[in-house]
Amino acid sequence: xxxxxxxxxxxxxxxxxxxxxxxxxxxxxxxxxxxxxxxxxxxxxxxxxxxxxxxxxxxxxxxxxxxxxxxxxxxxxxxxxxxxxxxxxxxxxxxxxxxxxxxxxxxxxxxxxxxxxxxxxxxxxxxxxxxxxxxxxxxxxxxxxxxxxxxxxxxxxxxxxxxxxxxxxxxxxxxxxxxxxxxxxxxxxxxxxxxxxxxxxxxxxxxxxxxxxxxxxxxxxxxxxxxxxxxxxxxxxxxxxxxxxxxxxxxxxxxxxxxxxxxxxxxxxxxxxxxxxxxxxxxxxxxxxxxxxxxxxxxxxxxxxxxxxxxxxxxxxxxxxxxxxxxxxxxxxxxxxxxx
Amino acid sequence: xxxxxxxxxxxxxxxxxxxxxxxxxxxxxxxxxxxxxxxxxxxxxxxxxxxxxxxxxxxxxxxxxxxxxxxxxxxxxxxxxxxxxxxxxxxxxxxxxxxxxxxxxxxxxxxxxxxxxxxxxxxxxxxxxxxxxxxxxxxxxxxxxxxxxxxxxxxxxxxxxxxxxxxxxxxxxxxxxxxxxxxxxxxxxxxxxxxxxxxxxxxxxxxxxxxxxxxxxxxxxxxxxxxxxxxxxxxxxxxxxxxxxxxxxxxxxxxxxxxxxxxxxxxxxxxxxxxxxxxxxxxxxxxxxxxxxxxxxxxxxxxxxxxxxxxxxxxxxxxxxxxxxxxxxxxxxxxxxxxx
Numbered sequence: 001x002x003x004x005x006x007x008x009x010x011x012x013x014x015x016x017x018x019x020x021x022x023x024x025x026x027x028x029x030x031x032x033x034x035x036x037x038x039x040x041x042x043x044x045x046x047x048x049x050x051x052x053x054x055x056x057x058x059x060x061x062x063x064x065x066x067x068x069x070x071x072x073x074x075x076x077x078x079x080x081x082x083x084x085x086x087x088x089x090x091x092x093x094x095x096x097x098x099x100x101x102x103x104x105x106x107x108x109x110x111x112x113x114x115x116x117x118x119x120x121x122x123x124x125x126x127x128x129x130x131x132x133x134x135x136x137x138x139x140x141x142x143x144x145x146x147x148x149x150x151x152x153x154x155x156x157x158x159x160x161x162x163x164x165x166x167x168x169x170x171x172x173x174x175x176x177x178x179x180x181x182x183x184x185x186x187x188x189x190x191x192x193x194x195x196x197x198x199x200x201x202x203x204x205x206x207x208x209x210x211x212x213x214x215x216x217x218x219x220x221x222x223x224x225x226x227x228x229x230x231x232x233x234x235x236x237x238x239x240x241x242x243x244x245x246x247x248x249x250x251x252x253x254x255x256x257x258x259x260x261x262x263x264x265x266x267x268x269x270x271x272x273x274x275x276x277x278x279x280x281x282x283x284x285x286x287x288x289x290x291x292x293x294x295x296x297x298x299x300x301x302x303x304x305x306x307x308x309x310x311x312x313x314x315x316x317x318x319x320x321x322x323x324x325x326x327x328x329x330x331x332x333x334x335x336x337x338x339x340x
Numbered sequence: 341x342x343x344x345x346x347x348x349x350x351x352x353x354x355x356x357x358x359x360x361x362x363x364x365x366x367x368x369x370x371x372x373x374x375x376x377x378x379x380x381x382x383x384x385x386x387x388x389x390x391x392x393x394x395x396x397x398x399x400x401x402x403x404x405x406x407x408x409x410x411x412x413x414x415x416x417x418x419x420x421x422x423x424x425x426x427x428x429x430x431x432x433x434x435x436x437x438x439x440x441x442x443x444x445x446x447x448x449x450x451x452x453x454x455x456x457x458x459x460x461x462x463x464x465x466x467x468x469x470x471x472x473x474x475x476x477x478x479x480x481x482x483x484x485x486x487x488x489x490x491x492x493x494x495x496x497x498x499x500x501x502x503x504x505x506x507x508x509x510x511x512x513x514x515x516x517x518x519x520x521x522x523x524x525x526x527x528x529x530x531x532x533x534x535x536x537x538x539x540x541x542x543x544x545x546x547x548x549x550x551x552x553x554x555x556x557x558x559x560x561x562x563x564x565x566x567x568x569x570x571x572x573x574x575x576x577x578x579x580x581x582x583x584x585x586x587x588x589x590x591x592x593x594x595x596x597x598x599x600x601x602x603x604x605x606x607x608x609x610x611x612x613x614x615x616x617x618x619x620x621x622x623x624x625x626x627x628x629x630x631x632x633x634x635x636x637x638x639x640x641x642x643x644x645x646x647x648x649x650x651x652x653x654x655x656x657x658x659x660x661x662x663x664x665x666x667x668x669x670x671x672x673x674x675x676x677x678x679x680x
Contacts, residue, residue: 105360226621258625
């Protein structure tokens with residue numbers, strides 16, 4: 001009977017948060033001594049029994065989930081992370097983050113740290129070149145893995161990401177429907193599954209419209225705002241002067257638009273530009289950016305739910321669950337204008 | 341003698357990274373079995389003795405440093421975090437991050453997690469309202485604390501941040517020197533030491549120039565790009581039409597410039613705008629943003645060095661080390677233009 005008393009019962013009775021109750025019962029020094037005593041006394045009075053070791057044995061959980069991505073500072077991940085955090089908060093999981101910057105060694109060190117800590121699981125956007133064996137070894141050592149944004153061929157764990165080929169197809173189709181024929185693709189790399197999918201989505205849309213893709217239209221590489229800005233001269237130097245650019249993501253698109261403006265052109269008028277992700281920033285850019293919503297909040301929510309389900313012993317469906325992107329048309333795209 | 345062999349000796353001999361050697365010697369499942377055996381065999385052959393427990397007792401260190409800020413996704417922190425990470429990498433410290441979103445409970449839960457993990461220390465931008473006792477309790481429990489960006493009155497730990505009052509003074513002086521008299525301040529809050537310092541820096545500069553500050557010129561609140569964008573109508577509605585805006589940070593400034601553009605004005609011509617931080621993005625904005633370099637890389641570097649020095653037993657100077665900001669003049673400021 002006594003075990004059925006919840007932390008929230010104590011919290012409500014004393015007008016403190018459940019987190020404070022939890023910390024106090026674990027004798028955390030972070031709760032002031034007097035509050036801690038008041039909480040423990042009340043807990044004892046109503047018959048609540050807390051035993052950390054017992055609780056840990058009962059659940060076999062540390063309450064810690066790791067998240068590792070190539071760059072936390074990319075707002076695309078920021079939006080995913082917020083929704084992961086919201087889900088994990090609800091289950092009182094603590095959330096620790098790390099960057100791997102696409103360095104396998106850094107990713108391995110973080111996974112190793114999580115294993116040492118007895119973390120409950122990890123959500124990761126795998127570094128370029130992650131072998132399936134790395135995922136398998138984490139799993140075999142009791143660290144369940146859920147992937148976001150990128151897949152690892154051969155790894156039998158859930159993957160949550162958008163349908164990139166379809167999404168880039170939406171942007172490309174939109175430009176074609178406005179009358180563009182010479183359409184460049186700016187940014188991205190073939191080294192990731194996402195990069196290959198997005199480029200293929202662009203090529204497939206062009207081919208569907210009967211437009212042969214000129215290899216010079218690909219400005220590969222940029223994935224950040226600064227790189228997009230710096231790519232503007234390369235875009236403007238392409239011999240047959242494309243009238244539009246399908247960009248790798250919103251950051252590249254906004255950087256490119258700033259670079260075009262610096263070159264005296266009006267983005268959205270002289271050159272049409274599309275983004276990818278529909279970051280918060282896309283709608284307030286000048287001009288407001290036509291882009292593809294990539295479901296990042298949904299990716300985060302589903303990934304966290306899948307991990308929590310696994311921790312709770314539920315079976316999680318493996319076939320990867322592609323989120324269907326949507327085109328959001330704004331002011332950065334219009335009819336083609338020939339540059340002299 | 342044997343103990344003097346370094347990981348790098350083994351790494352160089354086998355053509356692998358020191359991180360791989362370290363993981364292999366700790367029997368990490370993240371290193372493929374064959375590689376692990378090869379490394380351990382070579383280590384044995386040359387007489388290297390690794391004993392994790394002994395190593396841990398010898399150093400009393402877990403190799404984990406926590407970093408907690410109110411919002412990792414703010415590029416201001418991103419730039420600080422990169423330089424913290426660079427320093428910590430050099431000392432083979434693993435770096436785990438968390439957000440507190442200015443919620444004391446979240447900050448406490450993270451500190452509690454670090455205590456449970458036996459983390460070596462924490463670098464934090466303290467949540468609004470952090471009592472000095474929270475810092476003291478972490479320290480008393482063996483978790484050294486270094487603060488960045490904000491101070492906590494009464495906490496006797498190192499603080500690394502810029503001289504905000506001086507920095508905002510530079511921006512305000514610059515606008516006054518261009519002929520502006522009606523200068524608004526957009527963004528920020530009085531709830532943080534930074535917020536109070538920046539507002540005081542603006543007021544002091546105006547007073548030095550003999551310009552009485554009109555309370556209606558303060559558009560308090562915004563700290564993000566979206567909030568800066570949404571503040572544009574409030575700025576434009578101020579009765580006596582200020583000709584310039586000193587913004588809380590670059591994000592607010594860029595958001596406000598986008599909002600002014602949306603209202604048909606040309607930022608940098610019709611309204612002068614200054615930022616704060618000199619993020620990477622400031623120089624590529626349209627127009628390029630006049631802003632105040634806030635030394636974020638320096639803040640990160642010094643904070644990490646101070647923590648590592650403390651971990652190595654060195655005495656760290658307490659008096660807080662204010663970094664002197666610099667004004668970077670670009671295209672978003674010019675002579676005042678009266679709006680009809």
